[in-house]
Amino acid sequence: MTQTRDDEAAVVFTGVVKTFGRAGRSVRAADGIELTMRRGETVALLGRNGAGKSTAISLLLGLDEPDAGTVRVLGRSPEQAVRAGLVGAMLQDGRPIPRVTVRELVAFVASTYPHPLPVAEALVLAGVTEYADRRIDKLSGGQIQRVRFAVALAGNPELIVLDEPTAALDVEGRRDFWDSMRAYARRGNTVLFSTHYLEEADENADRIVVIDRGRIVADGSGETIKGSAGRNQVSFDLAGRSTEGLELLPGVATVEVTGDRALLHTDDSDATVMELARLGMVRGLQVSVATLETAFLALTAPGGTTLKNEKETV
Numbered sequence: 001m002t003q004t005r006d007d008e009a010a011v012v013f014t015g016v017v018k019t020f021g022r023a024g025r026s027v028r029a030a031d032g033i034e035l036t037m038r039r040g041e042t043v044a045l046l047g048r049n050g051a052g053k054s055t056a057i058s059l060l061l062g063l064d065e066p067d068a069g070t071v072r073v074l075g076r077s078p079e080q081a082v083r084a085g086l087v088g089a090m091l092q093d094g095r096p097i098p099r100v101t102v103r104e105l106v107a108f109v110a111s112t113y114p115h116p117l118p119v120a121e122a123l124v125l126a127g128v129t130e131y132a133d134r135r136i137d138k139l140s141g142g143q144i145q146r147v148r149f150a151v152a153l154a155g156n157p158e159l160i161v162l163d164e165p166t167a168a169l170d171v172e173g174r175r176d177f178w179d180s181m182r183a184y185a186r187r188g189n190t191v192l193f194s195t196h197y198l199e200e201a202d203e204n205a206d207r208i209v210v211i212d213r214g215r216i217v218a219d220g221s222g223e224t225i226k227g228s229a230g231r232n233q234v235s236f237d238l239a240g241r242s243t244e245g246l247e248l249l250p251g252v253a254t255v256e257v258t259g260d261r262a263l264l265h266t267d268d269s270d271a272t273v274m275e276l277a278r279l280g281m282v283r284g285l286q287v288s289v290a291t292l293e294t295a296f297l298a299l300t301a302p303g304g305t306t307l308k309n310e311k312e313t314v
């Protein structure tokens, strides 16, 4: 990748490696991460516990240094980008809550940035106007989470990084939070968020990057990941008929037989079903469409497949 392309992108990880612990008992929390995020893109970083999401975020924010490789943020080093007020972050750690009002805190944070948002605008965008004049230590966990979002927005950053932003929110709180996040993204800003929630990634990101054991194992839209890693399933009653040749049916990748029932994993369930119909093997026929969940499980299972959609990267 050329220097110019790196500088045009919002985020570029090149061959990033980060190891924790000593030899023999070390963990590769980042194991050769290659990732380019375009400006204006909303990307979900999806992975199980310990997959390496927070490590990638720490490296992006300059809170940690890679052992090998480079991270560039908006054409600069992470430290330079953060110092220039181009990056806002909402991290997982529970810092002590100051005994000031929401408005006072957001105004204070805004005042430390070169080109902040007007405070009223940050409050509206984060959806905290209703309790802007209440003390933060009197708010609920969900409300505090949104205040933290307001703080992340206050400097009017081009890139916002959210580490599991909805972990403490109930269903309604989550919906409201994502509405606010999308409003912020629509202004042309770049968003990177990490999550364990597949639906959140699918609903709120333009692109999903699945990370597992420090490696990117999938990169594309929710549809791409579902379509390529999660196969549809077709099952039916054998009704005493032979299972011979089922693996040769159109689209079929694997066949499982339990008792008198066959389960076919297929890349083209329409073609599989048409052929089964032609053969008259449709008793108790069921088709289940791949979900992001099944794709995610396939990708992060030991020995899981690796999928990258090159079209989705710059």
Ligand SMILES: Nc1ncnc2c1ncn2[C@@H]1O[C@H](COP(=O)(O)OP(=O)(O)OP(=O)(O)O)[C@@H](O)[C@H]1O
Residues within 6 Å of the ligand: 020, 021, 027, 028, 029, 047, 048, 049, 050, 051, 052, 053, 054, 055, 056
């Ligand atoms: N400071 C550290 N010292 C030692 N090991 C660490 C450190 N930070 C992370 N790790 C290890 O690196 C791996 C990746 O951790 P990381 O926190 O990046 O994962 P994660 O995907 O963010 O997980 P979670 O969803 O649980 O927050 C884990 O095995 C973790 O134990």
